[in-house]
């Protein structure tokens with residue numbers, strides 16, 4: 001009698017357990033997502049080379065009314081094609097969502113938004129990157145210095161599109177698409193491990209006054225590019241990586 005009871009109990013337990021794993025894939029999903037929740041710069045080689053990933057998918061999620069210009073997406077795509085070995089191609093997806101209402105943003109708030117909006121994660125030999133176009137600024141911006149974008153995890157970055165749009169209405173400022181392209185390229189370069197952020201230095205060009213940035217004047221990875229000040233007064237020109245930054249990327253598997 002006791003054995004029968006026990007047997008019945010075990011059967012029910014098994015059924016419930018199986019039911020749980022079928023209906024609720026959270027544990028499995030978390031394991032898969034863990035590869036996209038690592039420290040900034042730790043996937044530099046995976047992004048640059050085709051060793052582990054033959055293709056790249058960028059998931060751009062923008063707040064409605066704060067979508068990037070099509071010229072910026074085209075410029076960003078060309079920048080990626082010039083630097084990455086992805087023989088199966090680079091795909092950029094775009095989707096608009098309502099405002100979170102949380103501007104100005106801390107990085108913790110951006111991480112929360114990513115957790116509820118990101119849908120694409122590394123799968124087989126496709127590596128994925130999340131880009132959020134926020135309807136506002138980073139918290140703690142000042143009149144003297146505003147932040148245009150932040151890279152914050154190995155495959156995650158945010159563009160403060162509200163700030164970019166405000167900047168582009170100022171006199172003598174570069175066009176919105178120029179600032180967008182420069183910011184996308186700069187933040188993605190941090191994901192590629194620049195400067196000394198997962199991609200080893202091949203020469204001494206890290207700015208001693210701004211860690212993980214380049215000391216070459218007018219290089220894309222100058223710290224000033226991340227802030228509004230660096231984009232003003234440089235004309236309608238998208239800054240490029242200098243030879244030392246490119247040499248670092250090539251030594252870590254890049255083009």
Ligand SMILES: [Zn+2]
Pocket residue numbers: 186190213223226
């Ligand atoms: Zn930077």
Ligand SMILES: [Zn+2]
Pocket residue numbers: 205214215216219220221222241242243244245
């Ligand atoms: Zn540089």
